[in-house]
Amino acid sequence: MLLTIFFAFLGACTVTEQNARRRLWLLIAAPIPIGIITLMSMISELIPSSALHIESASIFLGLDWSLKPQLAPLLLMTAALWSFAGIFAARDFSPAAKTKAKPHAARFLRCWLLTLTGNLGLLVANDIASFYLFFALMTFAAYGLVIHDETPSALKAGKVYIIMAVIGEAFLLAGLISAAASVGSEHTPLLQELPQGIVSSDHGLSIATALFIGFGVKAGLAGVHWWLPLAHPVAPTPASAVLSGAMIKAGLVGWLLTLPIGNLSEPQANIAPLASAAILLGLIGAWGAGVVGVFSGKAKTVLAYSSISQMGMLTLMLGVALRYPDSAALVLAAMVIFASHHGVNKGLLFLGVAWRKAASGVGLTVVAVVLTVAALNLIGVPWSSGAYAKDLFKAVLADLPVGILYAAFSYGALATTALMLRYAYLLWQKR
Template sequence: MKGYPEIITILPPGMGLALAVAVPLLAAALLFRPAARGVVRRLAPLTALPALMLALTGSEEVLPLSWLLLGAELRLDDTGRFFLLFTAWLWLIAAWFAAGYLARDRRAHYFLLFFLLAQAGNFGLILANDLISFNLFFTLMGLAAYGLVIHRRNEADLRAGRVYLTLVVLGEVLIFVGLLGLIFTTDGALNLPTAMGEGPPPGSFTFFFLLGFGVKAGMLPVHFWLPLAHPAAPVPASAVLSGAMIKAGLLGWLRFLAPPAPAATVDPATASPTMPEWGLLLLLLGLAAAFYGAFMGMTRQEPKTVLAWSSISQMGLITTALGLGLSAPELFPRVLETIKLYALHHGLAKGALFLAVALAAYRINGKLLTCGVLLPALALAGAPLTGGYFAKDQLLALGQAFFADPAAGSLLSPGWWEWLLKLSGFATTLLLLRFLALLRQQWQQNNRPDNTAATTPWSMLLPWGLLVLSGLPFWSFYLPAITVPMPEFTLPMAPGMLPGTLLPLLAALALAWLLRRRWPARLVSEPQEPRTVKRLAAAWHAGAGWTGRTVKTLDQLLQRLWQTLATVWQQPARQLEKQVALWPMAGCASVLLILLLFYLLL
């Protein structure tokens, strides 16, 4: 493919596709031999290397496996290559990090078994080119991740695992129904609709793909496994859950919901006239998730839980991009590139932040940890010259192009769309400040002179540093080779754009400063401040003069407003999520979906 280096290899055609999936499966099989477990644990990061090399240097190819299942087929296309690139890198880094993180864990080989199975499933669904193998690998990844969630086997982890497994089974039923419907409406064809314009949309079965893959993508209202699974899973598993596996649902949407190309000839009998309505639904759900996830995360007390809600919020923004593409098929090529860019940026940044949570439990230099955490945090907040800025700039341009079209109706104006994205950036920045404050408290607790925390091992520090550096936007010089258009580098430096870009960040910093002493639920007590600082703070909050009294009154009003909103918003949300997560409700939903399938097929 143009833009990639020429590959010189002695491997037969298609062997790279086979090795990408077979190597982690073979390593997982070797774990059943106790004598081989030590070797597998040391070489586990290398199991992602074939997939990474395939993404970097492989050419577009197809590997038919007519002897497997009903005739499986693996394929490397542009979209699959892009997802395989950052996914394989995240799995490699997480396995390398896990070697030090689980060095003294007696159940490390169990973790590694499920880790490798989920990794093989993730690579396989990216490369699958037929419906059966795609569903097989998707199921393998989802079920293997259950073993990662319940690794520690305590009561809270088992409960989180039950909720996760409930939603995984529900999602698999939904996807299976959608696949059956797709097979029936295409006269039994099993080929995967991997690119825009290769086939008609799934018609009446769009709902099943939207909700089925939405479970894995953390879409509202099937998002609530994320805040439970991330705190339960070990940190390396959380990094790939949020950075890589959550993108599998996004890839499923792209594979099965891509509208026909504008010039493509589509049979009116099979084309779906309701795709714009589904796009509008995704647009509204995505915007709701962007703000709902950010606000709920601000009320949490555990750093990993805050990051889980951040993933729900960020995936909400990606969902809005997909909604724009389904509502306006002529924009879908640009939407596809925007989603790719957002997936890459979010995967690298979120993986680095999750790994930083584990490092804060060790004795580590505070400046090093701060620098390594601020870089991905600023990217998620959309600071200028970061990957998040480029992704949000693309999303802003898409929305303005869509809402400027009179055919889009009067739902929003381009100006309102811009302000919504700015408010989303404001909420994301507050959420990340909450995460940074909690992480700082955890680091302070483990780095006091009387604490006996161990020094950070290099087997954890080095992969984390590489992941942080890979999240810097220097990859923008390489991404045009994989068909991701980037804004001009002069845009972030334009004097007229800087105030608008920095406004959400500065406003969030100002509000956080006002609430710095009233933020709910500190984890640990902060160390004593210097006497001079304490006196200045006492003078400030004593209300000396009308300025001090005004600021103190505003501080109290903001605190009361915050507590009221948190109470009103949080309690109903928890009750609703608790009811939806019950097994009987999942079983009834599965039965209703099966009945709906028969109704649609008759």
């Protein structure tokens, strides 16, 4: 397991300016080992649990990694999306490409592999130090992907991205340290111990709010989402796919691991305002991003606002889980399924922007079919993965006294539909 996580990092260490184009296979192969292990752990008992858990008291403040069953679908989706996007990235930088290969292959390859290492590592880390290290590695290495083309718009987007990243890291570090201190144990607490410490602390609301904002920057939370619609259009298309499909879910994972969700031994009344704020910001993100996105003039910008809208729905459900602890287990399971479904389909839609430009003849028809299916999945038409994911949420909301929230969530598909129609128009009609 240790080698599967650090395979991408070790690959990045071997990349030089001279051999970069001979190392392009790493873009495709680096996520495959952890993807295979995750898939095997989900479908069989071939791998003993001891092989999926790493623990060492002498590393950091106590290293603890494991393959979490509840996050396994997200980890599998992340590995698959990075590998599939790597096919497109390798083609862009290959000397054998039909079009002129892009420059700065070594820099792109290093940033890609380091970002991948962080994205995979945070999904298996249980100790605070490792989790923060992987999260920060993913965040700052992705800056190189955002500014890769070095156009004025890319450099501007990179500036906004890095400013928001530093602000988010400041909130995140403050929240993690304060949450660890609130646990009050003699040993260094693990991530799963933080929720109990937060609800038992007199400053629980402040700590939870810091974590909510810190992870919210990465998750596209309304109000701290500014980097998303700027970074996605200017980054290389494969990078945009993993930024929106996989990396944005890191913020969601942070929320699920650290916020006091579910039935705990202490009352959760001290974080009730945070639950209300999450519901309100979720609604603003889900509907506001839809309104703004339909006026965008670039297909990738429309998809960026669509990601903000979809993450708004997840933020709303996070607020529901915080407010109604008895429903938290079902909500969390539904959130993982929804996030995995969104990652796959949004990644395909981003890659479709480049695929559309290169395809012709029969290939163009294949592109149209694949992207239509992905768009319908996001909208949530009957018998689609989107319908299944959203029905899981509706089943929970139907049993709770949430008032108009049920209708607001149900009709969120209208915003997604408008964005997908705008995306289709820009991709297939506008030159």
